[in-house]
Each structure stands twice: as C-alpha cells, then as structure tokens.
Amino acid sequence: MSRVTLLVSARDPAAAFQLSAFCAHARDDARLRLVVAAQQPALDILREHGVEARALPFVYARERDGAEAHALLSLADAVLAEARPDVVLCGLSSPREGGIDEALLARRRVPAFVMQDFWGEQNDFFGRGPDAVFALDEAAARLSLARHGTPAVVSGSPRHGEYRHIDLAATRSRIRDRFGIAPDAAVVGLFGQHLHDRPGYRRTLDAWAQACLALAPGTRFVYRPHPRELPEERARTRSLLEEAGVAVASLEAESTEEALVACDAACTVFSNCAYDAAYLNYFSASPLVSPMMLLFDPEMAAFYSAIARFEDLPYFSQGLAIAVRDPAALPAALGEAIGEAGRAGTWRAARRSLPDPSLAASRMADALLEAAAGRGPALNP
Missing domain, CATH: 3.40.50.2000 (Glycogen Phosphorylase B;)
Structure with a gap:
C-alpha cells in the first residue's frame, strides 16, 4: 500500500507543542510519510521533542504585498515542490502576521488543515484559509464555523494527551x-x-x-x-x-x-x-x-x-x-x-x-487520510 505524504509546518511555540505530540504518533503510522518544515521558534521546540524538521528562514510579513510576503510565497512554493504532499497540516500562528503556515495555505493544491490551539482563531493572512481545522472541543468548532465559515474536526488536544504519562x-x-x-x-x-x-x-x-x-x-x-x-x-x-x-x-x-x-x-x-x-x-x-x-x-x-x-x-x-x-x-x-x-x-x-485528549492524535491522522483520499472537506478556493 502506498503511503500518504503529509506535510506539517509550524512557526508558533503553541503550535509546535501540539504538532510535536501529533508527529510522535504520525511517524509510527505506516499509512503516512511525514515531512516537517518549520520556522523559529517552533523549529527548536519540535527538535527538542525528537521531531526531524527542515529549518526554514526566519521571515514573516506584516503587509501582504511587501517583499517579505513575496519571499514567503516563494519559500512555500519550494517547500511544496520538494515535499509533494497529498495533504497539509499547518500550525496556528499569530494573527496579523504571515509566516510559512499562511503561505503554505495560500499556495497548496491539496487539502489542508490547521491545528487550532485557541478557540475559533484562524489566520488567513494571504487570503486563503484551511479547508478545516482540528478543534480542541465543541465550543471551538462552533466558533470556527461562526467566525470564519470553516468546518472543524473535533480532535481534542494532542499535546495534552501526553500529560497522562x-x-x-x-x-x-x-x-x-x-x-x-x-x-x-x-x-x-x-x-x-x-x-x-x-x-x-x-x-x-x-x-x-x-x-x-x-x-x-x-x-x-x-x-x-x-x-x-x-x-x-x-x-x-x-x-x-x-x-x-x-x-x-x-x-x-x-x-x-x-x-x-x-x-x-x-x-x-x-x-x-x-x-x-x-x-x-x-x-x-x-x-x-x-x-x-x-x-x-x-x-x-x-x-x-x-x-x-x-x-x-x-x-x-x-x-x-x-x-x-x-x-x-x-x-x-x-x-x-x-x-x-x-x-x-x-x-x-x-x-x-475537559474532553479526554488521549485519542486526539489518532483522530487527526484518520481525518487527514480521509481528506487525502478525497473524502474530507471541499477545498477552500
């Protein structure tokens, strides 16, 4: 059985903690080929948690038409061309700024999700958001739909599933x-x-x-x-x-x-x-x-x-x-x-x-595989 290539990105610390917990599960999933790319400060956090990640330049944009924004979009194109993903999972980053997460969401041609670590928050800096978010709970799912029209998979918090140990x-x-x-x-x-x-x-x-x-x-x-x-x-x-x-x-x-x-x-x-x-x-x-x-x-x-x-x-x-x-x-x-x-x-x-977070990572993996097979949410144009 051919594996599904999943590209994961992060730049924010909170996103890195969530995604490092997910990646620990995903790298042992025989159905997935995991590719991770990150900017600082997320990069160090991922590596400290044993996640191999490609280091990306530390550049972010505050204006959509500025030089930094164009550099980010070019960087996203290069990452996508190298990884050739079937599905993308991005971290949630600070509003009002654009980084690699937002650039990948804008340039990808495959289904994309965001791991939402704060209720109802979404960063569509380049004008295109994810097809769906992984939400902490039902309240987060309701807020995402109401504020952004973005559907949610209520996965729970993968990071906090590790606390049981x-x-x-x-x-x-x-x-x-x-x-x-x-x-x-x-x-x-x-x-x-x-x-x-x-x-x-x-x-x-x-x-x-x-x-x-x-x-x-x-x-x-x-x-x-x-x-x-x-x-x-x-x-x-x-x-x-x-x-x-x-x-x-x-x-x-x-x-x-x-x-x-x-x-x-x-x-x-x-x-x-x-x-x-x-x-x-x-x-x-x-x-x-x-x-x-x-x-x-x-x-x-x-x-x-x-x-x-x-x-x-x-x-x-x-x-x-x-x-x-x-x-x-x-x-x-x-x-x-x-x-x-x-x-x-x-x-x-x-x-x-609080919802039990123990199965959050496996719920996310299943949803990503469904999306890669064309059975997930419709692509956000």
Whole structure:
C-alpha cells in the first residue's frame, strides 16, 4: 500500500507543542510519510521533542504585498515542490502576521488543515484559509464555523494527551527541591508573555508584584518566561519584580509543565499555559494548581476581548481558570487561589468539563487520510 505524504509546518511555540505530540504518533503510522518544515521558534521546540524538521528562514510579513510576503510565497512554493504532499497540516500562528503556515495555505493544491490551539482563531493572512481545522472541543468548532465559515474536526488536544504519562507528585517534588522550596510552601508563579511593547502589560506586572507583597510570609514566587520573550524582556521583568521587593526564582530551563506543577497558583495575562494547567488538573488525582488570568488592566482586557469574547471561552464558561478583573481584588484572589479550597475549584472544573485528549492524535491522522483520499472537506478556493 502506498503511503500518504503529509506535510506539517509550524512557526508558533503553541503550535509546535501540539504538532510535536501529533508527529510522535504520525511517524509510527505506516499509512503516512511525514515531512516537517518549520520556522523559529517552533523549529527548536519540535527538535527538542525528537521531531526531524527542515529549518526554514526566519521571515514573516506584516503587509501582504511587501517583499517579505513575496519571499514567503516563494519559500512555500519550494517547500511544496520538494515535499509533494497529498495533504497539509499547518500550525496556528499569530494573527496579523504571515509566516510559512499562511503561505503554505495560500499556495497548496491539496487539502489542508490547521491545528487550532485557541478557540475559533484562524489566520488567513494571504487570503486563503484551511479547508478545516482540528478543534480542541465543541465550543471551538462552533466558533470556527461562526467566525470564519470553516468546518472543524473535533480532535481534542494532542499535546495534552501526553500529560497522562507525567508523574505529577514526583515532578512537583523534584522542581521544588531544585529551587529550595519546601513541600508545604505556597508557590505563586508568573508566566510571562511577549507583550512588553504594551504599557498595560507593565501595569499588570506592577499590580501583580504589589499583590504578592500582601501574601503571607513564606510564600515563594517563580517566573517562567514565554518562549517568545526576548532576553532583554526577561531581564526587564526580573528587574521590575526585584525593585518591587518580590524575589523570584527564574524557571527558564524548566518546561512549561514542570513550572506549572511546581506552583499552587499560575498567573498570566492570557497565555495558553492556563489551558496546560487545566489539563494538569484533569490528570491529577487531587487539587494541583489554580490557573489565574490577570485581566484587570483596560488595555490588556480590550486587546484580548478583540480576539475572543471571554464568555465564549471554557476558561470562564466552565470555570477552568480564575479571572481577576479588578486589581483591588487581586491580593485576596491570590490568597484564595493558593489555598486548598481555591485549587479544588479549578481542579473540579477541569475533571468535570475537559474532553479526554488521549485519542486526539489518532483522530487527526484518520481525518487527514480521509481528506487525502478525497473524502474530507471541499477545498477552500
């Protein structure tokens, strides 16, 4: 039986984590010939997870008619000519920018899917989207159809299917030991984002630092930078916190999962790490970590509400994360989140509401093979 050639691409970190989990399954599927091409920062993440990937130049476009856009389209043509795929699977990348994912979607002549790692989001930078998306859940499928007219295969999250193999108690103990944190200490984590060009992000960090100072003595604080945060941005965050009097351990060498498991409360403005924390709760036999979203700054709240209506997202509709909308409420919210009762609330919500991700990768492979055989969604012209 001839194998189906599947071309996989990525440039965004969140996409790389999802697709590395899928590729681990796909490379063992005798029905598929897997070809992977990636830009940074996705390239390093894929390779760290054992996925062989062709390195593509780091170029992205912000104008569809600019020189960078034309270079990307030419690059996509070359990748497609070399791979000769029967079907394409692209990662989801940042809106308002074009990269290799969007260029491949524009130039391909075969069925194409996007692994959607955020509810209802789609990047059609070059004017042509995928034929279908792989959606996290039914809510994401509904949003994709309503916003973009794009059908969805509800696959679940392949990345989070791997969490069932994590020894959560051992990981928590190991990371805390590494940083001299007692097993019974309360730990609050800050999970950074690449938002340093926005004054509202600085205001959010200032408010978070002041709230941390109001917590009980002995509370420990950790900082996990986002993969896209530049070295100078990471240093700026550490300096801001130190000047405020908040001593943080920097968990730069640890994975997102290791950093989350070490925490009792994991705070971010709006990073996907909150969904990672929810799935760690899903696989935990007891309350583990409270994901918390810091949405009290008007600029940050407006920025993210323009991307998605908060009430549509399971973070809030299903209680998977704690949303803080008033900075004055932050100290009390943090104090509750690190306690047993606070962690139990988000743990119960995750156990009750999240779909089992264990079969996500196999669902995706089956749908891709169906599409390659002409039994999938119609080609998006």
